Amino acid sequence: MSGATMDTCGKVIKCKAAVAWEANAPLCIEEIEVAPPKAHEIRIKISACGICRTDDFAFKGKINDLKFPLIGGHEATGIVESVGEGVTNIKPGDAVIPLFLPQCGECRCCLEPKSNVCYKSDVGKYTGMMMDNTSRFTCKGQMIHHFINTSTFTEYTVVDESCAVKIDEKAPLDKACLLGCGFSTGYGSAVNVAKVEPGSTCAVFGLGGVGLSTVIGCKVAGASKIIGVDINSDKFAKAKEMGATDCINPNDYTKPIHEVLAAMTEDGVNYAFECIGTTETMESALKSSHFGCGVTVLVGVAPSTAKLCIDPMLLLIGRTLKGALFGGWKSKDDIPKLICDMMANKFNLDGLVSHKLPFCEISKGFELLNKGECIRTVLEY
Known part of the structure; x- marks a missing residue:
């Protein structure tokens, strides 16, 4: 994909997403509307996404203050479809990893070499919103919450520019997604x-x-x-x-x-x-x-x-x-370096991906997780 097209840039995109309408309820594959990115935001077409135990905790209601309905997922890769006003370091067509742990580069934590957290992180706050306290997702006329700055169990998502990092376009996206959480952690x-x-x-x-x-x-x-x-x-x-x-x-x-x-x-x-x-x-x-x-x-x-x-x-x-969190890495600074190490075979991720499933079979992926029958299941979109 070469980036935004005249058909989608600046427009609402209708796509499929796995919506959790409430805690302890089955995930539902729904058609949702994804709004265009506002200033300093990025809309991403998801390519691959790992299923993490934290997502399972979220859907089972084990995370206090988490708001439903929501779209989960946080370990993914994708291609930038379009960017909002003011985004300069990422452009349509770039391969990116959405970041559940942002790096704004300006807050006390980001400026502290000993810290890798960021004041913009929604981990622990669980507002379920973008930085302007609104959502980019709707389904059946209802607003849907975001999940820890990412929400990647959807064909398209919108994130703040502090919550995405550009990676080498040659990186295999079905393996690089693991660097968004599990492997890096x-x-x-x-x-x-x-x-x-x-x-x-x-x-x-x-x-x-x-x-x-x-x-x-x-x-x-x-x-x-x-x-x-x-x-x-x-x-x-x-x-x-x-x-x-x-x-x-x-x-x-x-x-x-x-x-x-x-x-x-x-x-x-x-x-x-x-x-x-x-x-x-x-x-x-x-x-x-x-x-x-x-x-x-x-x-x-x-x-x-x-x-x-x-x-x-x-x-x-x-x-x-x-x-x-996240193995102590500063997300924007360190993920590109880890991608380079992966491509230089400093470590091999092949053994970590035990299953690959089409996105529509996401519920099967969670069944494998809960039965202890997988290491990591990667969803392909």
Whole structure:
């Protein structure tokens, strides 16, 4: 696609989208209207989109303050159809990744080298609106909410210019979409947040798409022992293919899993990663790190109602507990670099995509996710 056409530029586009009319209701493929981009906005024709556990949490009502009806999705690639007034760094025809974590380049967080969040992010606020507090989606005469600045379960979406980054036009869009969330989150948690060192020991709790991406990061960083932890032993073969040296199932042991890991690693791993999003495994991951120098990174997103209660002595004695969205990457600055690394074969994403489905079969993709039968399902539009 070469960009905007005379048929669509400046006009409302009718297209198909997966609308969640309410929490815990089946997704409905509907015809929606997508308004043209306003000033400093971009309208994107989606090419491919991964199905992430966070989307599932959203649709099941596990994210407080999320407003329905809404169009979910946040891990995608697409081609710019048109741009609004004032957009100068992206043009029609560009290949882009929509960003659930914006980078405006002007707020305190964006100007802080140690931070990768942005004041324009809707994560935690969940207004479900564009920056001017209006929506670009309507269906059957009703306004539809946006989802964390992206809404990519639709053939066309509109995002703020701070919420899209141009990528190499030669990048395979069906794989590059994983850099919009899952892969970047897991990989960055190892190489960017924890800063795993050569020869170190690591434990990765949860061997889904994000966990396997964390395994890849640990391997690229040179870890000598990478232990995958999951209650589904069927995931172990793929984890070892991605770089895990050992895999253990907590259900196979009578003692707590952190004690098992301590016995395997001289009293605890150097780095532990929680890639599931439950407080129980967060505590297990923390306890599995070495008491005097271990680092634990919270990667998984827990339901909004979850509360983490831990013994302060676990930290006071010498452990470090960290958290970071999106692997600590500054989205606009770092995604193009990650795309270059992918194309230079610094890491291989082929093993992370277990299923590809046409967009109209999105509900099947969520079934695969909930049955634990996929790593990452990519929808093709």
